[in-house]
Each structure stands twice: as C-alpha cells, then as structure tokens.
Amino acid sequence: MITTKHQAALDQANHEIEKQKDWIKQSPYRLNYHFMAPTGWINDPNGFVQYNGEYQLFYQYYPYDSKWGPMHWGHAKSRDLVHWEHLPVALAPSEPYDSGDVQGYGCFSGSAVVDGNDLVLIYTGHVDGNSPMQVQCIATSKDGVSFEKYEQNPVIAQFPVDGSPDFRDPKVWKHEDKWYMVVGTKKDGKGKAVLYVSKDLKNWEYKGVTAESDGTQGDMWECPDLFPINDTHVLIVSPMYGTQNEKPFYVVGDMDYDQGIFTQKSYKTLDYGFDFYAPQTLIDEKGRRIMIGWMEKWLTKMPSQEHGWAGAMTIPRELVIESGNILKQKPMDELKTLRTDYYNLSNFEVTDLRVISNSYEPVSETIIDVNVKETDASVFGIQLRCSQDGKEKTEILLDLDKKEIVMDREYSGIGEKGISKAPLVEKDGKINLRIFMDTTSVEVFINDGEQVITNRIFPDAQSTQFNVFSKGGKAQIDRFETWKLQSAWN
Incomplete structure (x- = not known):
C-alpha cells in the first residue's frame, strides 16, 4: 500500500491543483493542441509509455508555483496522443531518498515500463546533501493511477566507478528476456551513459559505460534514451556543457548487448530551436517509435509564469530512418483530426x-x-x-x-x-x-x-x-x- 507520508504529499499536491486550475485556464498564453499541466511548472517528459491501450505521459512537475521546485511526477493519459486527460499526481517527494529539509530534492526524471499487469515507474531520487545525492528508485501500480514506492528503494543506491554524483534520468527497456537501463552521468570532462541489466526491475547489475562523449558532445549527459529502430540503434542525449544545457543530439549506431557497448556511427543535432530539451520516446502497439520533448529551456524568460504556469510539451513526433542514417521526425498523423x-x-x-x-x-x-x-x-x-x-x-x-x-x-x-x-x-x-x-x-x-x-x-x-x-x-x-x-x- 502507499505509505502515509506519500499519500499525504499526493493529497496536498492534488488539492493545490484543484484550487488553481480554473483561473490558470484563462491565461492568454495557454496552448490549444500542445500538452500542458493544469497548473504550475513542468519540465522533462517522464514515463512515456502505452499501458492497457492508452498512452501515458508523466512529467516533472511542481504544482505549487510557476517556478521550478521540489519535483513531483504529474500524470495524464490519452487514446490518440492529441486529447489528454489529466490524472492525479503519481509521485511526490516523501522518503529520505527523494525528500529532505534542504533547497533541492524531489522525484527527478525517469521512465516507465509495463511488467505483466503492472505499470512500473523508474526515477531518480534526489536530495541535496545526501551521499550519494542521486539514486535510482521504482514505484509500481496495478491500476495505472495509484503508485506505491518500492519499500526497498533505492534499487541502485550508489553511482558507478565510471560516473559521479550527477547520476540521473534512468531510461529502461526490455531486450529479449532482460531489462536494460541507461543512466546519464559524467566523469573526467565527458558525458556518459552507463548501462545496467536486470531480470526483475529490482536487482540491477552494472555493465559499464555503454557510450560517452567524444570530447565535443558535452561534459554531462542528461536524459539518455537508447532504442532499436530498423536494423540499428539510436541514442538520444540532452547534453550539458558546464552549467549550460545545449541542444539534444542523436547518434545512430550499433548496440552489442553482450558487451553492453553502443558504437557510434553518425551524430546530428535533433532539433535546432531554442525550446526543445529532454525528449523521451516510446514504442506503441502499432510499432511506431514516438518522441515528445519539453518545449521550453532552462534559464529563459517565460511570460506565462506571471499567469501561474510554465512549460509545455512538443507535438508528438514519429521517428523513422529511411536512408543514410538520417533520423526523421514526422508529426503524428493523429494531429490531422484537428x-x-x-x-x-x-x-x-x-x-x-x-x-x-x-x-x-x-x-x-x-x-x-x-x-x-x-x-x-x-x-x-x-x-x-x-x-x-x-x-x-x-x-x-x-x-x-x-x-x-x-x-x-x-x-x-x-x-x-x-x-x-x-x-x-x-x-x-x-x-x-x-x-x-x-x-x-x-x-x-x-x-x-x-x-x-x-x-x-x-x-x-x-x-x-x-x-x-x-x-x-x-x-x-x-x-x-x-x-x-x-x-x-x-
């Protein structure tokens, strides 16, 4: 069952949303066909997955203010990737590994998978001053709405020797009969994606560095996403250079699951605009690889903040490779219904x-x-x-x-x-x-x-x-x- 502390934190967040959502709807800056939270601040998409035939979108969320704060996981679902229904907050800071009496803490970014009948969230617990500062955790739901944090969290309690305390944003997928996880980190001036493997989502074995910067691709890698497409694999990364977040890029290459190594072939910018970051993908029941990203950027002027909210998501985009290792982004056909x-x-x-x-x-x-x-x-x-x-x-x-x-x-x-x-x-x-x-x-x-x-x-x-x-x-x-x-x- 959900712990009393977690339930109290969820109830408080959902109460705040109900209080604020009606007046925020009146904002002249609200979008018409892009995803937005009902109130407050959002950033990275999290847990983008299809469950029981419906698309699920979780996201980094602070419902109490239009500025970044202790991170929750907001939640919505859709049957067509266009019309979204807001659901109760899925995760709220409540435990020693994701909450504390400090300035920075929360349930940081991650992903979601379907395991049998369960919907499982995998996320980074972050608390400034903790040692380690960032750990990997899971929470499980049997109805797709209420999530119970695993009582033996964190499932990965220490960053690897190849990484650093900046160790976050787990993306999990299944290959054959095993679960794989990439996590973003850094060391020696290079951004890295480190790889873990598990049979049950609870016990994880470290495999090593699956990919790292070539020296020009950032000194910290956030929100890594590694997935198969056609006969190859694609790695998407949101890089940092010092304290500056830069344009996400993609690499087409080959993945050796036995060795746990991704070999880079071609490298290109994913989106050339200012307001695109932390994209995440899913594979849906039709076999389509679909991506959505945060349509905003850190440390920029956001006029909507004066109206009680900030942040939105891009339109969903289907990813395809047709020739020459070029990853194309195609607006989803479902948008034509509008x-x-x-x-x-x-x-x-x-x-x-x-x-x-x-x-x-x-x-x-x-x-x-x-x-x-x-x-x-x-x-x-x-x-x-x-x-x-x-x-x-x-x-x-x-x-x-x-x-x-x-x-x-x-x-x-x-x-x-x-x-x-x-x-x-x-x-x-x-x-x-x-x-x-x-x-x-x-x-x-x-x-x-x-x-x-x-x-x-x-x-x-x-x-x-x-x-x-x-x-x-x-x-x-x-x-x-x-x-x-x-x-x-x-």
Missing part, C-alpha cells in the same frame, strides 16, 4: 512582399513547397504573427545562398529573443516546410522532418498577419496549404 477551414494556393511567384492574410489563424498548420529549380531569389521568407505595422513578427528564412534555414524571433513579442539556424538541403529540386503554430509556439519541419526547429514566441494577440517575401529575385511556390487547428482541450 484540421478545419482548409485554404490553398498553388503555382505562384513571390517577387517582393506579399500579404497572404491580415487575420491568419494563430493556431494552424501550414505546408509550403518552394521550387528551387525555378527560384532565382537569394532568400525566401515567411513572416508569422506579424503586426500591421510590421514591427512585431517571427521570420522563417530560406537562405538559398548560405544553404541555411533561419528562424528569427528578435521581434516576436515579449518572450526570449534569438536566431535559430539549421542546414538547408533541397530534395528533388524542392524544399518542403510544414509549420505548426500554436498560441505561443512554432515548430518547423523541413523536408519531411530531416531538420526541425522548435521555438516559443509570445506576440500580441492582435499580431495575426501572414506574409511571404523574396530578396534578390523571384521565388516559385508550387504549393501553399493551410488549416486552422481545433483546440484539443475542453
């Missing part, structure tokens, strides 16, 4: 600034095909959430000379500024853009998801103009399609 109010243009030229709409829907999906063979412009640009006077705007630029795609949010409103850049490669003489815009976010998928840029923006509600333009000549647009997207939240 489409309405279709509009299209075809075969038109852009030679200067062209206003597509003065009242473009700020919650929308847009697909654009640029015909590079018939374009002699040096730059083709899109202006989203643009004010009538042009002073407020978010620009997406295809720089055909420099072979870059740029998202410029220097004039995007009251949020964080910055310019994101990704490599631009034409495919069969065309460049395809698929843009998902929500109230305060933009996700751009280039060439069927070969590159992705994710950013939060906070423009004025009246900034709804949509423009396209070119510089240095004409741009040929073969296809322009757009849909308004209905809200996924009641």
Whole structure:
C-alpha cells in the first residue's frame, strides 16, 4: 500500500491543483493542441509509455508555483496522443531518498515500463546533501493511477566507478528476456551513459559505460534514451556543457548487448530551436517509435509564469530512418483530426512582399513547397504573427545562398529573443516546410522532418498577419496549404 507520508504529499499536491486550475485556464498564453499541466511548472517528459491501450505521459512537475521546485511526477493519459486527460499526481517527494529539509530534492526524471499487469515507474531520487545525492528508485501500480514506492528503494543506491554524483534520468527497456537501463552521468570532462541489466526491475547489475562523449558532445549527459529502430540503434542525449544545457543530439549506431557497448556511427543535432530539451520516446502497439520533448529551456524568460504556469510539451513526433542514417521526425498523423477551414494556393511567384492574410489563424498548420529549380531569389521568407505595422513578427528564412534555414524571433513579442539556424538541403529540386503554430509556439519541419526547429514566441494577440517575401529575385511556390487547428482541450 502507499505509505502515509506519500499519500499525504499526493493529497496536498492534488488539492493545490484543484484550487488553481480554473483561473490558470484563462491565461492568454495557454496552448490549444500542445500538452500542458493544469497548473504550475513542468519540465522533462517522464514515463512515456502505452499501458492497457492508452498512452501515458508523466512529467516533472511542481504544482505549487510557476517556478521550478521540489519535483513531483504529474500524470495524464490519452487514446490518440492529441486529447489528454489529466490524472492525479503519481509521485511526490516523501522518503529520505527523494525528500529532505534542504533547497533541492524531489522525484527527478525517469521512465516507465509495463511488467505483466503492472505499470512500473523508474526515477531518480534526489536530495541535496545526501551521499550519494542521486539514486535510482521504482514505484509500481496495478491500476495505472495509484503508485506505491518500492519499500526497498533505492534499487541502485550508489553511482558507478565510471560516473559521479550527477547520476540521473534512468531510461529502461526490455531486450529479449532482460531489462536494460541507461543512466546519464559524467566523469573526467565527458558525458556518459552507463548501462545496467536486470531480470526483475529490482536487482540491477552494472555493465559499464555503454557510450560517452567524444570530447565535443558535452561534459554531462542528461536524459539518455537508447532504442532499436530498423536494423540499428539510436541514442538520444540532452547534453550539458558546464552549467549550460545545449541542444539534444542523436547518434545512430550499433548496440552489442553482450558487451553492453553502443558504437557510434553518425551524430546530428535533433532539433535546432531554442525550446526543445529532454525528449523521451516510446514504442506503441502499432510499432511506431514516438518522441515528445519539453518545449521550453532552462534559464529563459517565460511570460506565462506571471499567469501561474510554465512549460509545455512538443507535438508528438514519429521517428523513422529511411536512408543514410538520417533520423526523421514526422508529426503524428493523429494531429490531422484537428484540421478545419482548409485554404490553398498553388503555382505562384513571390517577387517582393506579399500579404497572404491580415487575420491568419494563430493556431494552424501550414505546408509550403518552394521550387528551387525555378527560384532565382537569394532568400525566401515567411513572416508569422506579424503586426500591421510590421514591427512585431517571427521570420522563417530560406537562405538559398548560405544553404541555411533561419528562424528569427528578435521581434516576436515579449518572450526570449534569438536566431535559430539549421542546414538547408533541397530534395528533388524542392524544399518542403510544414509549420505548426500554436498560441505561443512554432515548430518547423523541413523536408519531411530531416531538420526541425522548435521555438516559443509570445506576440500580441492582435499580431495575426501572414506574409511571404523574396530578396534578390523571384521565388516559385508550387504549393501553399493551410488549416486552422481545433483546440484539443475542453
């Protein structure tokens, strides 16, 4: 049964959510089809799994404030990855290994697996000043709602000789008849993913370092995720350089389970935007590898905090490898169920600034095909959430000379500024853009998801103009399609 201390902590957290959730719904910055907690602060997705036919999403959560605090695990479920139902808080700090009379403690990030009829959460217990500071723990549920912490926690009570006290974010999966766990850590200036193996999720044997930085990939690895796809394996890492969190990357390679070693082949940035971190994947009953990430970044300006909440998740993305060890991210087909109010243009030229709409829907999906063979412009640009006077705007630029795609949010409103850049490669003489815009976010998928840029923006509600333009000549647009997207939240 759930301990009295844990139940009391859960009851208090759920009571606070009920108190706050109605007024937070009124925030003008709330998103329409992205996942958000009902109140407070969220960061990393945790325990992304399918259980009894339903998708389960857990997440780092502090329900008492819009700033980071002692970490809980929030919980929601969905049948389609689009419409989510909030459930009671799953984990709250309550035990000596995840709670204390100090500034930093909590149930830190982890993952979830289905073991028979049980849903098992694997997480890092963190308490500043404890020795060790971070340990790995489990909690189990037979109904998918109420979770009991294992009475003999922690299941891994000490960091390995190859690691350090920074030892967190366990990701667990099953291969053949054994459970495997990668945990992020660091040593000697290198980020590492260390590997454990178990037959019962409670007794873990250390295998060693399964992968580590080559010296340029960060000195601390957070939220490692190692999984098979096609005939290969992919490792996803959220790296730190000193105290700075940087863009997650992926490595395609080979996994030797007998030796416990992952061999790197190709290495690329996963998302080129500012607001993408700590992604986690699952394999669903249809065999799809699906990823979701935290759509925010540490130590940045978050205007929603003044309204009692902060943080959201990206849209869910299917991961596929089609050729050349390129991991593509494709928006889930289920998102198409939100489409309405279709509009299209075809075969038109852009030679200067062209206003597509003065009242473009700020919650929308847009697909654009640029015909590079018939374009002699040096730059083709899109202006989203643009004010009538042009002073407020978010620009997406295809720089055909420099072979870059740029998202410029220097004039995007009251949020964080910055310019994101990704490599631009034409495919069969065309460049395809698929843009998902929500109230305060933009996700751009280039060439069927070969590159992705994710950013939060906070423009004025009246900034709804949509423009396209070119510089240095004409741009040929073969296809322009757009849909308004209905809200996924009641």
